[in-house]
Amino acid sequence: MKKLKQVLPLVVVLAVLVGLFYVAWHGVGETQDGSMHDINFGLDLAGGVSITYQVAGENGGTPTTQEMDDTVSKLSKRVASELNTTEASVYKEGSDRITVEIPGATDEIFETLSTPGNLYFIREYNDAGSANYYDPYGMGYSAFYMLADGVTIESLQASGDIVLSGEDIADAQAGIDNSGTGSEYIVELTLTSEGAKKFATATEAAYANGWTIGIYYDGSFISVPKVQAVISDGKASITGMGSYESAENLASTIRIGGLDVSLTELRANVVGAQLGASAIHTSKIAAIIGLILIVLFMVIVFRILGVAASMALGFYCCFMVILLSAFDITLTLPGIAGIILSIGMAVDANVLVFARIREEIAAGSAVDKAIKAGYSKALSAILDGNITTLIAAGVLGLRGTGSVRGFAITLALGILVSMFTALVVTRGISSILFNLGFKAEGFYGKAKDPKKIDFVSKRNIFYAISVIIMVAGIGTCVFNHVAGNHAFNYSIDFVGGTATTVSFAEGQTPSVEDLENVIEPAVINAASTADANLKNLSISHQIVKDQNQVVLKTQTLSTDASQAVHELLTTTYGATDVTYNTISATISDEMTSDASWATIIALILMLIYIYFRFRDIRFGASAIIALAHDAIMVIMCYAFTRLEVGSTFIAVVLTIIGYSINDTIVTFDRIRENQHGIRSREQLKELVNESVNQTLTRSLFTSITTFIMVLCLYVVGVQDIKTFALPLMVGVVSGTYSSICIASQLWFSMKKKSVEKA
Known part of the structure; x- marks a missing residue:
């Protein structure tokens, strides 16, 4: 009977996990509510509706720039309020046309949008x-x-x-x-x-x-x-x-x-996913592989605690799918970035606790007391790290627009779920496993005395490495500009471009795979051969369902490039008609401004929070400088590699800011804990070195698990996914580097002056 009472809680937990997995996979009822099949995917992942309007100004004349901008704003607000979506794109096409792209929408929205607001x-x-x-x-x-x-x-x-x-x-x-x-x-x-x-x-x-x-x-x-x-x-x-x-x-x-303007619907199309089914399929494979590798890593490194954390990660994944469905959140690539970051933070919370438990065991505590003390001592760092990231997500959600807001919503949701699973679910499962008989120290391991690395003495070297990379990146930008190219390889999301509408005979529309692997590379080659300035041409596509059309979006094509592309498509790929339209940027100045101001406000609020928690403005200043360092490193990655700076660029930078602040806060929390009786510069140096070394393993383990997930996306994913994953990997490495080698050393450099004066 006693054994049954011990086993029963584990059976209940496994039954609940299986039930949640069933709901997340199959859903409830005929509509599959709560499942991954019920999640709203963005235009880039699942397609939607594309509507183009002819805009007529006063008395039917050509609209002014002000009228066009205001009409774009009106349509953006209307889409947001009517469909409760943050992921729609509204942009100008030529001087008197506006196109609206709405993920997951149906033709029911057509009449609503074309009716002016009164x-x-x-x-x-x-x-x-x-x-x-x-x-x-x-x-x-x-x-x-x-x-x-x-x-x-x-x-x-x-x-x-x-x-x-x-x-x-x-x-x-x-x-x-x-x-x-x-x-x-x-x-x-x-x-x-x-x-x-x-x-x-x-x-x-x-x-x-x-x-x-x-x-x-x-x-x-x-x-x-x-x-x-x-x-x-x-x-x-x-x-x-x-x-x-x-x-x-x-x-x-x-x-x-x-507004004294009228909107005439020119075309309304249901379009296919921009990334294609292969992108979604490979992303799922990458996610499964990544999660399996993370589970193996956690179990091998943390043993029975790793088993508990892996089960809790299963709960996390199920909760996220169900909540994304329940709240009708539209999921796009930037949203996936938010989820990846929250997975990293979920693992990080567990690693923090487990490291503390091992330290307590090494100090002579019994396993049960060590578990209790581990959660108690790690709580402060977990809360501080997650709250600072939540502050950023909250501000971005309130002030951001489009994909930025979508990123913020999934990030905030993921953080809340990850905190619950790490602090409640993992702890509960650990207690159940302990009561089942896993009580020996061997199941948990002991913390080993870390090898003492003198990070403080090497701080000038670390600073120099970062400065050299930044200077090299700036030099690359200048070189590209002087050579006649943009400093960065901007996509049409930022600078606008050309929409090439290609019509095919009945039944001859190419598949997504043919577009991605054959036609698009050929178009890029033809355009760049005709115009050398287009050698870094980027391209995306939309398949217009039931109309035998494909829309190819590129940077602005010159006359020579347009002619070359036209000849290629008609003679080689059987296009019956090819037309061109100039389109404006979908990432407007307003969106960029909103994202920038939201980031600045979030950084200020983080600074205030860190000050009140640590009672030392130097912690906040060091953290903000480290964040700027990591953001610049990611931006330099785009400069060096000439990766396309598109809609995911903002989300990538914001992801790394959220990741880096969490990592830095953990190290600062240990400095605060160890800080007492510091009277000399040598004692201060020892404090920083000891704290960084104590959290070094945790920083590396967290980075490894996050890096694994992003690496799987890069290795398995299609080209657009790789473009998204590579700068994320650079950011993870930079965030870890700055937390260990930059942030704490900056705090030392600021703090030593007050110690010397004392």
């Missing part, structure tokens, strides 16, 4: 004089009843409560008012002549009665400003903006709602 200025009765007045939320009579009781726009128009519409707005711009005692952020409205007359009448009544006028766009109120004067000149200012960015966002939304 902008209305609605009078709000802010007194109790109106019949049946009820205003619990302070939104005003009209607003409340429109939202709560189904009052329609038509009825509000009939009652005269709609005082202006989008067609009455001539312009809206963010500004700064310096006329008062201090600067104030505002939105400056300019009305049409007809709008000015309407607004004069409306503001006269509103000002006399203390009403507000709410601005309603596309289903919700975006602002409810108070009327402070009668406005008769067609010029109005909305005050009370908390920042210039808030003012610019409101102004942009008002401009969008007031």
Whole structure:
């Protein structure tokens, strides 16, 4: 009976794991809810919908640049709100066309997108004089009843409560008012002549009665400003903006709602995956191989604890699949990067605990007490490392757009799941295995005294190595620029390019494999032979289902290159028609700016968190410098190898930042733990060397497991996956190097001055 009680918990754990695996693999019900088959994949992995609109400006003329940019913004917001997706691409094609690419969408979205968002200025009765007045939320009579009781726009128009519409707005711009005692952020409205007359009448009544006028766009109120004067000149200012960015966002939304443009659908296609089925298949194989190798590594190195960690990793994988399905998260390559990072951090948490357990056993503690102490002592480092990465993910999720936000969402989800599996699941399984009889020290191992390496004395060498690599990278960029090429090999995601639409006869459309392995290399060769400036030409494809068409996207083709490609496709591969269109970048300046500002804000918040946790600003400063070091190293990898800088570039850099900060925090946590009674430079040097050596094995083990996963992607994956995996591998190596050789040495260099003065 006693033996049964000991075995039963393990049976329950295995049964739960098998059940979760079944759900993750097969799902629940006919729709396979919760399974990997129910996960939304991005356009690059699973295809979706591509819609191209002809944009007509005022009176059917050519739209202005401002109108095109605002229309792109409007469509981006509409897609995000209607489909709850962060992965759609919206970009300009020529001077009067806009293309929207939506992963996983159906033709039901066509009508929604082509219907303009409506902008209305609605009078709000802010007194109790109106019949049946009820205003619990302070939104005003009209607003409340429109939202709560189904009052329609038509009825509000009939009652005269709609005082202006989008067609009455001539312009809206963010500004700064310096006329008062201090600067104030505002939105400056300019009305049409007809709008000015309407607004004069409306503001006269509103000002006399203390009403507000709410601005309603596309289903919700975006602002409810108070009327402070009668406005008769067609010029109005909305005050009370908390920042210039808030003012610019409101102004942009008002401009969008007031756009006098029309959208005519030119083509709407269901497109195939950009990477093809082979990319998904090989990625799955790489993931399976990587996980198997990680399990073997953990079991060989950590024995029975490795068994517990491997089982917990199984729970992690199942949880992630189920949650990705449950939350309808669209998974793309950048999202996969977030998952890879969280897997590394899940293993890292286990390695931290296991290393502590071995140290406790080596110090003479019994195994059960060593396990308890190991979790207790490792908790601080685990929490600090994961929270700093969560800060980055949170900021990127809130401020980032497109693939950056998708990366942040999967990273945050992965971190939370990894912390749960490492701190709860692994610990529970370890306890069960201990109670089953695995109590001898031999099942766990002892920490060996690490070989003392004097890292501090070698710090100038480490600094020099990093500087040399950076200088060489900068020199490479300059050389490429002088040679007539870009400093980096930018993809069309960043610089725009040419979309070549290739039509084939019925039944002659090439397969994904033929495109990737035969046609695309031939197109690159033909274009680069005709134009030497295109020797690093990058290319991607979309197969237009049911229309016998393929769209090839490249950097901008010259006339000679276009002719060469046209001749190749028609004479060699049987294309019946080939057309070309210039397209804008899908990664806009706004997206890049958002990602950059999000990263800066995240770094500042990390710095603040580290300061409050470590009570020493030098820890934070050293960590941030180390992060910058690793980001630069990854960027230099793109410069040296001429890898394509595309949509995954931002995600790769952010992944390494998240990985590196976690690694650095662990070393700093050990320095903080060992730091006491430091009175001389030699004692400080010994402190840093001892702490780095104590965490050296853990840093290497964590890096090895993460590197294994990415290496499998590189070895097994198709070319686009390799382009994604190689800089990740460089980043993992750099992150480990900076944590061991740079960050701690920087802290020593800053700290020694205060010790010398003491």
